Amino acid sequence: MAAINTRTSPKKESTIVDAGHSFTEENYLKTILKLSEQSEDAVSTNAIAFRLGTKAATVTDMIRKLSQKKLIHYKKYQGVRLTARGTKVAWAIVRRHRLWEVFLTEKLHFKWDEIHNIAEELEHINSEELVKRLDKFLGFPKFDPHGDPIPDSKGRLSRISRTTIKEMQIKQTAIMTGVIDHTSPFLRHLEMLKLTPGKEIKLLRMLDFDGSCIISINRGEETYISSLVASNILVSIRNEKV
Amino acid sequence: MAAINTRTSPKKESTIVDAGHSFTEENYLKTILKLSEQSEDAVSTNAIAFRLGTKAATVTDMIRKLSQKKLIHYKKYQGVRLTARGTKVAWAIVRRHRLWEVFLTEKLHFKWDEIHNIAEELEHINSEELVKRLDKFLGFPKFDPHGDPIPDSKGRLSRISRTTIKEMQIKQTAIMTGVIDHTSPFLRHLEMLKLTPGKEIKLLRMLDFDGSCIISINRGEETYISSLVASNILVSIRNEKV
DNA sequence: ACTTAAATTTCGACTTGTCTAAACATTTTA
DNA sequence: TAAAATGTTTAGACAAGTCGAAATTTAAGT
Numbered sequence: 001m002a003a004i005n006t007r008t009s010p011k012k013e014s015t016i017v018d019a020g021h022s023f024t025e026e027n028y029l030k031t032i033l034k035l036s037e038q039s040e041d042a043v044s045t046n047a048i049a050f051r052l053g054t055k056a057a058t059v060t061d062m063i064r065k066l067s068q069k070k071l072i073h074y075k076k077y078q079g080v081r082l083t084a085r086g087t088k089v090a091w092a093i094v095r096r097h098r099l100w101e102v103f104l105t106e107k108l109h110f111k112w113d114e115i116h117n118i119a120e121e122l123e124h125i126n127s128e129e130l131v132k133r134l135d136k137f138l139g140f141p142k143f144d145p146h147g148d149p150i151p152d153s154k155g156r157l158s159r160i161s162r163t164t165i166k167e168m169q170i171k172q173t174a175i176m177t178g179v180i181d182h183t184s185p186f187l188r189h190l191e192m193l194k195l196t197p198g199k200e201i202k203l204l205r206m207l208d209f210d211g212s213c214i215i216s217i218n219r220g221e222e223t224y225i226s227s228l229v230a231s232n233i234l235v236s237i238r239n240e241k242v
Numbered sequence: 243m244a245a246i247n248t249r250t251s252p253k254k255e256s257t258i259v260d261a262g263h264s265f266t267e268e269n270y271l272k273t274i275l276k277l278s279e280q281s282e283d284a285v286s287t288n289a290i291a292f293r294l295g296t297k298a299a300t301v302t303d304m305i306r307k308l309s310q311k312k313l314i315h316y317k318k319y320q321g322v323r324l325t326a327r328g329t330k331v332a333w334a335i336v337r338r339h340r341l342w343e344v345f346l347t348e349k350l351h352f353k354w355d356e357i358h359n360i361a362e363e364l365e366h367i368n369s370e371e372l373v374k375r376l377d378k379f380l381g382f383p384k385f386d387p388h389g390d391p392i393p394d395s396k397g398r399l400s401r402i403s404r405t406t407i408k409e410m411q412i413k414q415t416a417i418m419t420g421v422i423d424h425t426s427p428f429l430r431h432l433e434m435l436k437l438t439p440g441k442e443i444k445l446l447r448m449l450d451f452d453g454s455c456i457i458s459i460n461r462g463e464e465t466y467i468s469s470l471v472a473s474n475i476l477v478s479i480r481n482e483k484v
Numbered sequence: 485a486c487t488t489a490a491a492t493t494t495c496g497a498c499t500t501g502t503c504t505a506a507a508c509a510t511t512t513t514a
Numbered sequence: 515t516a517a518a519a520t521g522t523t524t525a526g527a528c529a530a531g532t533c534g535a536a537a538t539t540t541a542a543g544t
Binding site for chain 4: 507
Binding site: 022024054055057058061062076077078 | 532
C-alpha cells in the first residue's frame with residue numbers, strides 16, 4: 001500500500017492557530033489519540049504501525065517529525081504521548097470525522113457500516129468555516145451514528161455513563177448509546193436486528209449457561225442476542241438523549 | 243508552493259471502470275478540460291503550468307504519465323488533448339466539484355465567492371456512491387451556483403443558449419444563467435448588486451459612449467452596470483429554468 | 485547477571501510531485 | 515531564410531512518505 005496521491009498543500013490561509021498538518025500527519029495524530037485512549041501507557045511504535053498498516057521504520061520517521069512540531073512527546077524507545085497541542089489537533093480531526101458521519105447517515109442515508117471510509121477522507125478537508133457550518137446544518141449533534149461523542153469546537157466531550165447490556169439488571173430498561181466493536185460485520189448484524197443508538201432496550205432474561213440475552217427493543221417483541229453481542233453494546237441506564 | 247500532503251491511496255475498492263487517479267492527476271485532467279473548452283487547439287504545456295501554478299518542466303513530467311495512462315493524447319512539443327477516457331474522467335471531477343458547490347451554498351449557506359476553494363478539495367473525495375447520493379440529496383440540480391451546468395453521471399451536459407447582457411436588445415427580458423469571470427472580486431460585486439443566476443433581467447438602456455447598461459432586476463428598480471460587468475453576465479433569452 | 489527474544493531505530497533506497505538550469509524545437513521577425 | 519525569441523523537454527536534485535535489512539536498545543527468562 002504505497003502513497004500515491006499528493007495534495008497541493010495546507011493552504012496559506014485561514015485558521016488562527018493550528019492548521020496546516022498534512023493528511024498523513026493528521027492520520028498519525030488521530031491514531032495516537034485512539035491508542036492513547038485504550039491505555040494509560042505511552043503509545044508504541046509497533047501499535048501505530050499496525051493500526052496504520054505501515055511499518056515500524058516508517059512510524060519512527062513520522063514520530064520524529066511530529067515531535068519536532070511539538071505535537072507529541074517522544075524519547076527514543078519510550079513510545080509517544082500527545083502534547084496538549086497535539087491532543088487538541090487530534091480531537092479536532094475526530095470532531096470532523098464524526099460530524100461527517102452524521103451527515104452521511106442523516107442526510108445521505110448511508111448505512112451505518114458504510115460511512116467510516118468516506119468520513120476518513122472528508123475529515124481532512126481543511127476549513128474551520130466548513131466544519132462550523134456543517135455542525136450547525138446538522139443541528140449541533142452530540143453523538144455520531146455509532147454513539148460516539150462529538151467533541152465541540154473546543155474539544156470538549158459530552159460524557160455519559162455507559163455500560164454494556166451484560167451489566168444490566170433483569171427487567172431494567174436503558175437507552176442504547178453506542179457500540180464497542182466498530183467493525184462492519186458487527187454493525188451489519190445490529191442493523192439487521194434494528195439495534196441502533198437511541199433505541200430503548202429492556203433486558204428480559206439472561207441465560208445462565210452461555211450468557212446470551214433476551215431483550216425487547218422499543219417495547220417491541222423479544223429479540224435474542226448472544227453474549228458477545230450483548231457485551232459490545234453500550235447503554236445508558238439514565239435518560240440521556242442520544 | 244510545494245507538495246506537502248499525501249493521501250493514503252486510490253483505495254483498492256469500488257468503482258467499475260475509472261477510479262484511482264491521484265489528487266494531482268485529477269487536477270491536471272480538470273485543468274486540461276477547462277483549457278480545452280477555451281479553444282479548439284491542443285493545450286500547451288505552459289498554459290497548464292500557468293493555471294496550476296507550477297512550472298513547465300513539472301507539467302511535462304505529468305503529461306507523460308497521463309499519456310501513459312491513455313488519458314491524454316500527446317506528441318512532444320505538440321501540446322495535449324484529452325482522450326475519450328480522459329474526457330470522461332475530467333467531467334466526472336467537474337461534476338463532483340459543481341455538486342459540492344451547490345451543497346455549500348444551498349445547504350451550508352456559504353456565499354458565492356467562498357465556495358470554490360472548499361469544493362476544490364471535496365471534488366477529490368473518491369466514492370461513486372457518495373456523489374450519487376449527494377446528487378439525490380440536492381434534488382438533481384442541473385446548474386451550480388455560478389450558473390455552470392452540472393454534467394449527469396454519464397457526463398452529459400444541460401446545454402442552454404447563453405449570451406451576455408451586451409447582446410440583448412433594448413426592452414428585452416432574459417434570465418441570468420451564469421457568469422464568465424469567476425473571480426472573487428467580480429462575484430462579490432454581483433452579490434452586492436443582488437445579481438445572481440435565476441434572476442430576471444430586463445435591459446432598459448445601453449449608453450452609447452461607454453456601453454454601460456441600465457437594467458432592472460426581477461422587475462425592481464433601475465440598476466446601473468458597466469460594460470465590463472454586462473459582458474461577463476450570461477443570460478438566456480428563452481425561458482429555461484436555472 | 486547474562487543471554488536471548490522482541491521492539492525500535494538507523495541506513496540506504498524508491499516513488500510522486502516538484503524545481504532549476506541547460507539543451508533542444510518551433511515560431512516569429514527582420 | 516537565417517537569427518532571435520519563445521516554448522518545451524531533459525537532466526539532476528530535493529522533500530515527503532514509504533520500505534527492507536541491519537544495528538541498536540529494552541525487556542524477558544533462566
